[in-house]
Amino acid sequence: MADSGSKIGEDDEVPGRVKEHLCQPCLSKDKQTVADKFCSTCNEFQCNDCSNVHNVLAILKNHKLVSVKEADATSISFKMKALDLCGDHQHSFEFFCEDEKKLCCSKCAIVYHRKCHSVVEIEKIAGKISSPISTLGEKLKEAKEAAEGVAKHIRSSKDQLAQDIKEIQVEVRRMRDEVMKMFDDLEDLVVKRAEILQRETLENLTKKQTRNEKHLADVTSCIETIESIFKNGTLVQKYIAEHKMESNVNVLCESIDEECQNLENVNIFFHFDETIKLPPLPVTEFIPGELQLKFNHQEDVTSVNMMMTLTPVSSIALKKTGDDIDEPFYRGIDCLPDGRLVAVDNKNKKCLVYNEKLEKVGSYQLSHHPLSVVVVSEEKVAITHGHNIEFLHVSKCNEISSSRTCKVKTKYDSICLKGDRHFVVGTYDEPRSVRIVSLAGEELDFSVNLPNKIYPADSSDCTYIKSSDKLVITDRDEDTVFIYDIKTDSRVVIKDDQIQEPRGAAVGLSDTILVCCRTTNTIVQISQTGQILSSYKLEMKHPYKVCVSRDKSFLVVINSCEGNMKMQKFKISC
Structure with missing residues (x-):
């Protein structure tokens, strides 16, 4: 039942008011006439003048006409939303052309399908169709399930992307922590080994220092003796001292000269192997990894x-x-x-x-x-x-x-x-x-x-x-x-x-x-x-x-x- 055929629609009834329906053919001519009849085949409310065409045209004589009150009493209120109207003539579909597999209104049947061999009334074949509307409903339900599957898959993909990004952050932090731990362990190991080298080197330097201090004391003592004899001794004493101390002085000088020859500068450093050296570049120019986005063809999400x-x-x-x-x-x-x-x-x-x-x-x-x-x-x-x-x-x-x-x-x-x-x-x-x-x-x-x-x-x-x-x-x-x-x-x-x-x-x-x-x-x-x-x-x-x-x-x-x-x-x- 078309909405335009109601003066007071089903949704706007008011107590005490009488529901009136307007003639739909008259409305198409910009004329408002109260409807007297309802044709269930045309699915139209019509006035007496417009409904009389059913008595004139033989092709319309099988249509079912009832009064407006009967139509309201039987609640003829399903709204086809213009699905039952011909797009060319805005008339209800009444026929089906089996040759061209098309729905036809009365005008279409006369104008376009006169030469077709099989134009039948929809009312006569409606119960015999091989693909009932329930089948279309099932197909639509399957399509809806597929669409819902796509929506679920998209939501899942979004959630997965967010999860992957979190996992990337966790993985990078884990790598950072592992690298930092490696360097912490490296620091401990290198410092311990450096301390061992330091102790060994200090022991050697201390021994050298002790020997040198003894040499220095011996040289000072010899100088004091020689100066005292030279100043206060007799010629005999000077002669004896010269021959007596010559060998000791020579040995002492050789020892000091040897120490001088063996003097070293001591340094300690840590040299990184080439395998672990990083180039002197910012991380934006050198990323030790690759961020990838992969798209894989998925199977039918409805499965x-x-x-x-x-x-x-x-x-x-x-x-x-x-x-x-x-x-x-x-x-x-x-x-x-x-x-x-x-x-x-x-x-x-x-x-x-x-x-x-x-x-x-x-x-x-x-x-x-x-x-x-x-x-x-x-x-x-x-x-x-x-x-x-x-x-x-x-x-x-x-x-x-x-x-x-x-x-x-x-x-x-x-x-x-x-x-x-x-x-x-x-x-x-x-x-x-x-x-x-x-x-x-x-x-x-x-x-x-x-x-x-x-x-x-x-x-x-x-x-x-x-x-x-x-x-x-x-x-x-x-x-x-x-x-x-x-x-x-x-x-x-x-x-x-x-x-x-x-x-x-x-x-x-x-x-x-x-x-x-x-x-x-x-x-x-x-x-x-x-x-x-x-x-x-x-x-x-x-x-x-x-x-x-x-x-x-x-x-x-x-x-x-x-x-x-x-x-x-x-x-x-x-």
Whole structure:
């Protein structure tokens, strides 16, 4: 119902006044006439004269005319906001040209579409359209979600820029403090060594001074003796004194002459090596680093196809059995290619195998407290425990045996595969938080700047995305997840209310990242650019580690809640 057709609109009714509608065709001729009829097909209020055209033109005879009172009684008040009006003639759309796929008013139908083969009334086909308006609504909702995703990504980028700048300031200050500490240590060291040199040099100079003072006293005494004899002695006395003192005088003169020959100027200074010298330039002309701004192409921020849905499949309680010493604490879990699971019990020093129904089908007693486990091949797994990586053989019949143990220099906790021949391993109590280890035990470092932080045991986890060469590190104490792009030497820092005490991490559907969050009892799904895609509430307290099957069809999660330990399996779907 057009707004211009109301003399007193719906929004400005006054008690005691009668609502009147004006004839809209008359209004288009600058003439104000009270309407008597309402045509629901034309969506117009019309006076009797204008509405009579429905009786004249055959094409309008099927239109539905009602009185104005009936129109008000049926609350015909939906406002199309001119969507139903022809732009050329300002008449309501009544027809649809199927040949040209266009809406037409009565004039358009006569003027422009006379030669078209199929011009049909909208009223007759409205219920048969293949793309209902609800579909448009869904598309608009998807577009709105995408736009909201863009807005969220922009806000996140702004926050990330601010965070990066703060981190740059912290890093520069850290470097300054380290340099100042280096110079403080240098000052202490150089001063101590200079003091040692000073003491040694002073001892030598004191010895020389003592000898010289003795020589000076001897010379003075000899001069006094010679002068006294020369003045008061007889010729005999002078002759005896000359021969007697000649040799002593010669020795004394030679000693003094030698001391004169050995006189040195003593100086001490410190010379900087060329490697540490800085040019005499202001820092604005010599910056020992490079400030870079990088733009990386992001994946679709809505990531609709990557959002996962978890459906519970099975769940078991992890309880102490007959041969266990303590309540079990599973520190690691991974999926074998055939769907079985391998887990390690830290408390009871065990490696265990579960079938697809989460039934325990194999067990092996270890000689150490295992920290984590990763499947290497169809029948081989690797277990970390401090300075060792032990390889076990797990047969199709669930028999487990030790193959070999690889000694390493670094203490390792979490472990995952980097490729066919290398692992990515998280450390503890070590200055390098994550390293690369070959199957033979050769240890290497990543070529990116990793957190300058020493993680205690069980405070961090790592995983690796092979397809994009990205490293993921969780920081439990800082409520943070780091994503490092090895190719571009850049990183994304994820801090969000949904990330609370992140523990185990794994690569999930479409190579997104799954993280167990202890405080919120959830598994959070994160895109490779750091966007939170979904969060799944678990029916367990303190989720600890998660693993995903090779085909990404299911995942298994274990927790670390003492007295209520569980293992749960979920089907993954989009």
